[in-house]
Amino acid sequence: MNTLISLSAYDLMLAALLVLALAGLSARLHLGITQQLIIAAVRTTAQLLLIGLVLKQVFETAQLPLIALIMLVMLTVAAWEVLSRQKRKIKGWWGFGISGLSLFVSSFLITMIALFLIIKTDPWYTPQYAIPLMGMMLGNTMNGIALGMDRLIQTAWQQRAVIEQRLMLGQTAIEAIREIRHDSMRAGMIPIINAMAAAGIVSLPGMMTGQILSGTEPVEAVKYQILIMFMVTAGTGFGVVAVLHLIAKRMFDARDRLRFDQVLAEKKP
Amino acid sequence: MLKVSEIIINTLAPISFELAAGECLGVSGESGCGKTRLLRAIADMDCVEGLVCFEDICQQDVSGAEWRKQVALLPAESQWWFDTVAPHFPEDGVDFASMGFDDSVLQWQLSRCSSGEKQRLSILRMLANRPRVLLLDEPTANLDAENTRKVEALIADYLQQNNAVAIWVTHNHAQLKRVATQRYFDFTQSAMVSL
Numbered sequence: 028m029n030t031l032i033s034l035s036a037y038d039l040m041l042a043a044l045l046v047l048a049l050a051g052l053s054a055r056l057h058l059g060i061t062q063q064l065i066i067a068a069v070r071t072t073a074q075l076l077l078i079g080l081v082l083k084q085v086f087e088t089a090q091l092p093l094i095a096l097i098m099l100v101m102l103t104v105a106a107w108e109v110l111s112r113q114k115r116k117i118k119g120w121w122g123f124g125i126s127g128l129s130l131f132v133s134s135f136l137i138t139m140i141a142l143f144l145i146i147k148t149d150p151w152y153t154p155q156y157a158i159p160l161m162g163m164m165l166g167n168t169m170n171g172i173a174l175g176m177d178r179l180i181q182t183a184w185q186q187r188a189v190i191e192q193r194l195m196l197g198q199t200a201i202e203a204i205r206e207i208r209h210d211s212m213r214a215g216m217i218p219i220i221n222a223m224a225a226a227g228i229v230s231l232p233g234m235m236t237g238q239i240l241s242g243t244e245p246v247e248a249v250k251y252q253i254l255i256m257f258m259v260t261a262g263t264g265f266g267v268v269a270v271l272h273l274i275a276k277r278m279f280d281a282r283d284r285l286r287f288d289q290v291l292a293e294k295k296p
Numbered sequence: 297m298l299k300v301s302e303i304i305i306n307t308l309a310p311i312s313f314e315l316a317a318g319e320c321l322g323v324s325g326e327s328g329c330g331k332t333r334l335l336r337a338i339a340d341m342d343c344v345e346g347l348v349c350f351e352d353i354c355q356q357d358v359s360g361a362e363w364r365k366q367v368a369l370l371p372a373e374s375q376w377w378f379d380t381v382a383p384h385f386p387e388d389g390v391d392f393a394s395m396g397f398d399d400s401v402l403q404w405q406l407s408r409c410s411s412g413e414k415q416r417l418s419i420l421r422m423l424a425n426r427p428r429v430l431l432l433d434e435p436t437a438n439l440d441a442e443n444t445r446k447v448e449a450l451i452a453d454y455l456q457q458n459n460a461v462a463i464w465v466t467h468n469h470a471q472l473k474r475v476a477t478q479r480y481f482d483f484t485q486s487a488m489v490s491l
Contacts, residue, residue: 188371188373188375189377191375192371192374193375193377194341194360194364195364195368195371197368199361284340284342284343
């Protein structure tokens, strides 16, 4: 097996030039993503360098409180990220609460199950496993949750007249948004279902690629990848179910009236 | 039979009235005056102050869905969520002929129906629940004279046969006189007017 070829700062700058070239093209063609692109690229560089330093420290000491704190920060930021991807602005603390709770179900609980029952690391919080696993779960399930949530709120908003018509005909809130819920569940789950279907044929998943690059036996890497795929799928599914349930519940009041004022933040004039 | 107490719409004085079985109350007023909001309040679609009871049952006594099965609101513009007509209706017991349709109507694509056809279908769909209170928001606004008469006759028959009551919102004064049993509520004066 090869040992890993170390990348120099110069190598990374070459890659950065590609992103800069894209930003230049976008500015010239007025595609409107230049600023977002640059900010995201700077963020990813800074955040990854920082976490690299933090992880180095954490791996050396392996203290539970510190690891728990890191996980909490990751969860909070992910919850925030889910909210910021919504086209319609969700009411502040409540929105943060549901995205946080759904991510907790989708990522934290599933990661714990993997650590305790499947990988059986000793101690369970061994940071080399716990932190990257949790990160991968959050990063992947976050997408599904954000998509499902966005689809539910957007579609319900566009079809509010239909929903009210169904209520007027004596349907319950759950009946009145049944199709929209199905649709949103699909929207949240399609990316991970596609990823499972294409894995190994169209794409080599990132984690497996990383392990192979650093010299792991391919079959070992594949086993880990399958584990991750299943965990991400289960996590995304449970997370989307949770978020759809919580939003749908909140979208109606106890009298089964449609109440977007309980879900959406007021638009600033 | 239907008792509306102290409903507060916009900045108007509280609205109260009582309807006897078989009665149809007319409602008139300029657009934006709160006619639709009054119907929505009675159907329990909005949070509004006031109390609405039907026979011995008040809004809070039953779930929202159960209330609206009895107290049906026909919105000014009907909404449809399946592609064809059939799945919006119960399997039997709907008299399509009463609104001038034959049985092929069940296979119709809603995207091809005119607004008048949809309006007539939506009246049948509402009646399929056998509601006891009909809240009609300009039910004939996009119908021609012949269909308007059909709808007026159908609703009048329904009220008689089912011992039901109706509140009929309309812009048209001639229609108001035809459909209202004895009086109408005029939003401009915020008062009941006898015919």
